Amino acid sequence: MNALILSAVWGIILMFCSILVKNKKAIGYIAAFGLLTILIGNIAETYGTQITHYNIYPMLLLDRFGLFFNTIAILSVFIFVLLSLIEIRKTGKYEPEFYTLIFFVICGITILTSYQNLLMLFLGIEILSIPLYILTGSDKKNLKSNEASLKYFLMGAFSTGIMLLGIALIYGGTGTFNLQPGTHSVVGTYHGISFLEITGLIILMCAMAFKASVAPFHFWAPDVYDGAPTPVTSFMATIVKVTAFLAFFKLCEVRVTDTLTAVNWKMIFAVMIVATLFIGNITAIFQQSVKRMLAYSSIAQAGFMMYAIFSLNDVAKEGLLYYAMAYSLATIGLFATMSKIKDYSFEGYNGLAKKQPTLAATNAIFLLSLSGIPLTAGFFAKYYMLASVIKTGSYTWLVIVGVCFATISIYYYFRLIQAMYFKTGNPDTIDHEITPFFKNMLIVVAVFIVLLGAFPQLLLNWFYF
Amino acid sequence: MIALLLILIPFLSGLAAFFMKDGKMARNWSLFSSLLTLLSIIALLTNSVPASNESFDIAWLPFLGSSFSLAMNGLVKMLVLLNAIIYFIVFLATFRRTFDQPNRYFGLMLLMQAGMMGVFLAADGLVFYFFWELALVPAYFLCSQWGNEKKIQATFKFFVYTFLGSLLMLIGMIIMHAKTPDHSYALQSFMHAKLSATEENLLFWLFFIAFAIKMPLFPFHTWQPFAYEQTDTSITIILSSVMVKMGLFAVLRWLLPVFPHASISNSHIIIILGVISLLYASVIAVRQNDLKRLIAYSSIAHIGLMCAAIFSGTVPGMQGVMIQMFNHGIIVAGLWITAEVIETQYGTRKISELGGLAQKAPVLAILLLVMALGNIALPLTSAFVGEFLMFSGLFQYNLIICAVALVSIILSAIYTLNMVQNIFYGNTLPATQDATDINRNARTAMILLAICILFLGFYPQPLIELLNSSVQSVLSGLNLVLK
Structure with a gap:
């Protein structure tokens, strides 16, 4: 509850900041401070301190898993804001509103991590999505940004509609909006489960797959990620995406295991995983722009996160948290660096190691982490995903397929390393924006990734303390 | 600690x-x-x-x-x-x-x-x-x-x-x-x-x-x-x-x-793969003109033999592999250093562009000869002990496979001696016209390696003793399964 209340309050405060605060530079810091208070509030709640004790059980349930994920998400947003302070100021005219919308997105995140009712799921998805439609178009003078925004809005609205349809059908089948399955109606059943419920769940899952950009519902992602202003892309491709996965996981954890054993879910998910990995990885190889490459890479990484939803066990639960952290940190760092380089193509990075050694070194660590090299957080993220499937005891072929695609992903991640380190060139960087603070932040993130890679218990012990 | x-x-x-x-x-x-x-x-x-x-x-x-x-x-x-x-x-x-x-x-x-x-x-x-x-x-x-x-x-x-x-x-x-x-x-x-x-x-x-x-x-x-x-x-x-x-x-x-069971049941396939790599790489090495590629293929050949010998599951085979792992490392390092010296000093790696170096660089010639003899596993070089043991291990495993693998000894003599001959003897060519001898540091390094090769060729006992327990422990695991 703390994070939910605080983020709503800070959203409103930031709205008034555009009138009250004259010093433009202060707004970013106010927002960062706001995030810090939300973070502290959320951690306090994990230890049992709440602002209000209001009984919200049938709607929301703040369990350890959700609260811990909130901490990860808010920490990621905090790092994201600190790394993108200058970039956000440059994007469009309305800086305070930009932060306001981010706070509202956090509101949506906190609902999605704790929903117990399908209506709350719907509400969370909407609160999360609507600010994002606006943020995507926040670079008002840029045609691409507008196009992306419209595309995202139309597709998103459509998928929301489908989601509502699914929820309605489930209601028809079970007579309740609760996440926990209710009594079954007798309209028509298959192995004791109502047809309506199965249909509704399939439709609901399609809508969730859309939000998480899992194939075959991924088509919006590359265009939207490419067109949106870089900080927004960074935000959407990381924090928002992993939240969608968490909501998806929560849904499947309750519904898939109990109700629908008769349907061959595993196979459906396996096909989705292979398709996502295939499309993400193979298309990423052919990209010439780093931004588009990262967009497809985020689809490929979504394929890996799907492993958690495929296996739905303890290891998957831990792994999803770990993956969220590892993937978000590395990708936020890469996007932040990219926004300091004028040319987004691979050639634009040529020779970065000579000109900006710190940027190149930290980016190399982020890329190694995304490829899953040991001693970076990305390794344990992939490790948990593979281990979760192996723990289910079957579908070993799926793990081998995943590993083959992980090898393919090396191609495009290492292409960037090659450009930075082994090709000669003079990259066009925005030097005055690469402040010592920015560099230090990147170093902090890189060190954090390496630490998590060497001692994953730093994060996971916290989950079990 | x-x-x-x-x-x-x-x-x-x-x-x-x-x-x-x-x-x-x-x-x-x-x-x-x-x-x-x-x-x-x-x-x-x-x-x-x-x-x-x-x-x-x-x-x-x-x-x-x-x-x-x-x-x-x-x-x-x-x-x-x-x-x-x-x-x-x-x-x-x-x-x-x-x-x-x-x-x-x-x-x-x-x-x-x-x-x-x-x-x-x-x-x-x-x-x-x-x-x-x-x-x-x-x-x-x-x-x-x-x-x-x-x-x-x-x-x-x-x-x-x-x-x-x-x-x-x-x-x-x-x-x-x-x-x-x-x-x-x-x-x-x-x-x-x-x-x-x-x-x-x-x-x-x-x-x-x-x-x-x-x-x-x-x-x-x-x-x-x-x-x-x-x-x-x-x-x-x-x-x-x-x-x-x-x-x-x-x-x-x-x-x-x-995985002792699977190792034994798959040993036949792997030994055949090993022998294929041995012969295939040796044949390619004979045709190489590039010094570095030649050494690379020669290295594949040796590794192929070692892999085959491991899966033979015999005492001499296992001893031979372990000894040869060390010796191959030493000898191949010597060959690479020679390649490095030749490439940096004379600017080419093509064997056909080199010739008559023995007159210009006698020390290099002698040192390379030691490495080359080691590479073909001549007696009194360290590699002889290892290769001999590996072949006798293969012999115990299967006569035909061993006979086929033995062809590689002739092939390795062909490509190694050909290389020595073409680089060091014959007429001097433009690239080697004003060649100088090996520099002091590389010489010291090569001499150390040569001493190591000759010493272990005369007296391989310390190495065999060091490895004895490992050989026994690997084999006892496999033998348990066979019984």
Whole structure:
């Protein structure tokens, strides 16, 4: 509850900041401070301190898993804001509103991590999505940004509609909006489960797959990620995406295991995983722009996160948290660096190691982490995903397929390393924006990734303390 | 404690080398560090420190059942020694060379050494996997930055091959972890895992492909000649003397004891693959005109023989492999240093463009001849002992396979002696017209290697004694199954 209340309050405060605060530079810091208070509030709640004790059980349930994920998400947003302070100021005219919308997105995140009712799921998805439609178009003078925004809005609205349809059908089948399955109606059943419920769940899952950009519902992602202003892309491709996965996981954890054993879910998910990995990885190889490459890479990484939803066990639960952290940190760092380089193509990075050694070194660590090299957080993220499937005891072929695609992903991640380190060139960087603070932040993130890679218990012990 | 030091010395000094602005300082520092590593393993081998130094164990990831544990046996000690010697020799031989961005070069070299030390020492699956990959990452950066014009593609091919292999191994590790009674990654618990025949077979191949790529064994060898040719020779020495031994070593320590049934049932296929690589690479080597490619193919041939001998499962075969792992490392390092000297001094690697060097560079000629004789395993060179034992092991396994494999001895004599003849004798050609002799540092390094080759050729006993217990332990595991 703390994070939910605080983020709503800070959203409103930031709205008034555009009138009250004259010093433009202060707004970013106010927002960062706001995030810090939300973070502290959320951690306090994990230890049992709440602002209000209001009984919200049938709607929301703040369990350890959700609260811990909130901490990860808010920490990621905090790092994201600190790394993108200058970039956000440059994007469009309305800086305070930009932060306001981010706070509202956090509101949506906190609902999605704790929903117990399908209506709350719907509400969370909407609160999360609507600010994002606006943020995507926040670079008002840029045609691409507008196009992306419209595309995202139309597709998103459509998928929301489908989601509502699914929820309605489930209601028809079970007579309740609760996440926990209710009594079954007798309209028509298959192995004791109502047809309506199965249909509704399939439709609901399609809508969730859309939000998480899992194939075959991924088509919006590359265009939207490419067109949106870089900080927004960074935000959407990381924090928002992993939240969608968490909501998806929560849904499947309750519904898939109990109700629908008769349907061959595993196979459906396996096909989705292979398709996502295939499309993400193979298309990423052919990209010439780093931004588009990262967009497809985020689809490929979504394929890996799907492993958690495929296996739905303890290891998957831990792994999803770990993956969220590892993937978000590395990708936020890469996007932040990219926004300091004028040319987004691979050639634009040529020779970065000579000109900006710190940027190149930290980016190399982020890329190694995304490829899953040991001693970076990305390794344990992939490790948990593979281990979760192996723990289910079957579908070993799926793990081998995943590993083959992980090898393919090396191609495009290492292409960037090659450009930075082994090709000669003079990259066009925005030097005055690469402040010592920015560099230090990147170093902090890189060190954090390496630490998590060497001692994953730093994060996971916290989950079990 | 020394077990830990063997990793820590190169690791920390490698990190320190990155921050040295002065290239000469980084160079001296690395030579010093490699000497220190060499001294610590010598101290261990001569029993001047208590035996408790041989292992190290500290909790690392208790919730995954993995601890940072290192342990040594005779084989490990020998390979650690090889790693330490080769690094010292490489730094010594290239002491006068100036590298582009020396601090990075030496830093990465030392980190790679630390990674390989970890691979040899690890007694825990996850630690082993970590080091296996960590040795690869510096190798990637080294090979992509220092070398010939196609180095980036060549290195990339090398990296993708080995990375795929190691990920397959990771799957194997995770499955093993699930199968062990106490859910742990320790090597000891791996040996107690209860596996059905199909599971064991699947796991065997998951592990073996990773190791076969690293060796490299036919048909996974295609990355190797390209990578060896394109990278800087000083790095090639490390790759071919030490890094390929990781594959053979892993088979001996992680494959045969853990999957004895599958090892025996698959031995026939693997021995045939080994003999194919032996003959195939030898035939190609005969036709090579490029000095580095020739040595690369010769190396594939030797590794193929070693791999075949491991799976013969006989006492002489196993002894021969372990001895030859060391000797091959020493001899091939000598050959590479010669290639390096020839390339930097005369500007070409084409055998057809060289000739009559013996008059201009007599010392180089003599030293190369020692290495070349070692390469064809002439008696009184160290390689003879190993090859003889390996062939007698194969002989015990199967007569026909051994007879076919023996053809390679003739082939290796053809290509090696041809190379010596064309480079050193005959008329001088334009490239060698005003050649000078080998420089002092490379000479010292080569003499040290030559002494080592001749000494172990006369008196291989210390090596055999060191390895005795390892041979016994590997074979007793296999024999238990056979009974």
